[in-house]
Amino acid sequence: xxxxxxxxxxxxxxxxxxxIMNGKGDGISPETSERVLKIVKEYNYKPxxxxxxxxxxxxxxxxxxxxxxxxxxxxxxxxxxxxxxxGYSTIACTSKKPEEEYKSLMMMLRHNxxxxxxxxxxxxxxxxxxxxxxxxxxxxxxxxGGAHQDGSVSFDYQRVGYLAMEALMKSKHRHxxxxxxxxxxxxxxxxxxxxxxxxxxxxxxxxxxxxxxDAGDLGELVPFTVTGVVCTSASLAARVLEEASRTNRRxxxxxxxxxxxxxxxxxxxxxxxxxxxxxxxxxxxx
Numbered sequence: 001x002x003x004x005x006x007x008x009x010x011x012x013x014x015x016x017x018x019x020i021m022n023g024k025g026d027g028i029s030p031e032t033s034e035r036v037l038k039i040v041k042e043y044n045y046k047p048x049x050x051x052x053x054x055x056x057x058x059x060x061x062x063x064x065x066x067x068x069x070x071x072x073x074x075x076x077x078x079x080x081x082x083x084x085x086x087g088y089s090t091i092a093c094t095s096k097k098p099e100e101e102y103k104s105l106m107m108m109l110r111h112n113x114x115x116x117x118x119x120x121x122x123x124x125x126x127x128x129x130x131x132x133x134x135x136x137x138x139x140x141x142x143x144x145g146g147a148h149q150d151g152s153v154s155f156d157y158q159r160v161g162y163l164a165m166e167a168l169m170k171s172k173h174r175h176x177x178x179x180x181x182x183x184x185x186x187x188x189x190x191x192x193x194x195x196x197x198x199x200x201x202x203x204x205x206x207x208x209x210x211x212x213x214d215a216g217d218l219g220e221l222v223p224f225t226v227t228g229v230v231c232t233s234a235s236l237a238a239r240v241l242e243e244a245s246r247t248n249r250r251x252x253x254x255x256x257x258x259x260x261x262x263x264x265x266x267x268x269x270x271x272x273x274x275x276x277x278x279x280x281x282x283x284x285x286x
Contacts, residue, residue, distance in 0.1 A: 005127075006043070010036045043106050061089050063108030065101065066119040066142065067185075068094030074279075079117060088114070098125040109135055117142060122184025155278055157186040161193025164230045164258045164276050169201040171256060173228035176208055179221065179240070180232045183212035190232055222255065231259035237273050 007014045012032060019025045020036045062083050066076065076092060083090050091108050095101035102125050108116060109131065116132060119142040132139050142154060161178075168176055178194050180187040195205050209226065213236065221243050222229055231237045237259035241251060249255045251272040261275045 009039050059112045061113045063113040063116040064092040068096040157189040158193040161190035162197045165194040165197035167258045168228035176228040177226045178210045179236045180212050228256045234261045
């Protein structure tokens with residue numbers, strides 16, 4: 001975080017920021033001063049914080065910044081336990097909005113972390129990647145398709161989506177719905193896998209309904225025309241079970257449900273649901 005970053009966020013010049021921070025902003029409006037100081041406090045800005053020690057002292061501290069939309073506890077636990085075993089402490093944050101992600105990242109860099117494990121949001125602020133690049137510290141990206149890139153790891157969510165949908169296609173379901181916890185990134189690749197599977201089984205892709213959920217979705221999840229459901233999380237599958245109970249649709253006799261779940265969590269809480277188990281703990285240990 002530099003004075004230029006503060007100026008950019010506040011929408012003012014660097015000289016204006018400098019005057020305010022040095023108590024020489026007599027000719028600057030109170031509103032502008034308040035806005036600049038608020039940003040300075042939020043980001044805990046300190047002049048010259050970007051200048052690293054000439055000795056390049058190691059902190060033995062790892063920053064962990066992951067997408068808070070549908071985060072899996074097993075994944076985070078795998079990271080924290082492995083770091084501890086290797087003698088590292090961690091600063092772990094989740095974020096659901098780009099501004100939260102940027103603030104968390106700036107906080108980690110101020111603590112001089114030795115490296116960052118980062119799962120970017122689908123709408124991540126490009127400034128996050130720029131700041132990490134300027135810092136010069138190692139970054140391990142975790143995210144959609146990351147398994148096919150150097151320096152990053154991920155599940156192949158397109159393949160996972162294919163396998164989840166295949167369970168329905170093999171049971172002759174032809175009208176299905178894909179429920180995802182959000183849109184973008186891994187969720188879009190999961191949906192793409194579902195569509196590819198339907199195409200391979202010669203089922204019209206138009207027969208697939210896709211619904212990206214948000215916190216305010218309280219209405220009907222599964223239309224009565226649908227006989228099969230794929231979900232990107234166990235929590236979504238639980239909501240489907242509740243709705244099926246209210247509408248007298250027995251599972252799996254009248255409605256088949258397939259969902260992703262953490263291998264560490266098991267499947268006893270979702271009777272009648274087919275689960276694709278993902279080893280989030282092992283991914284975190286990588």
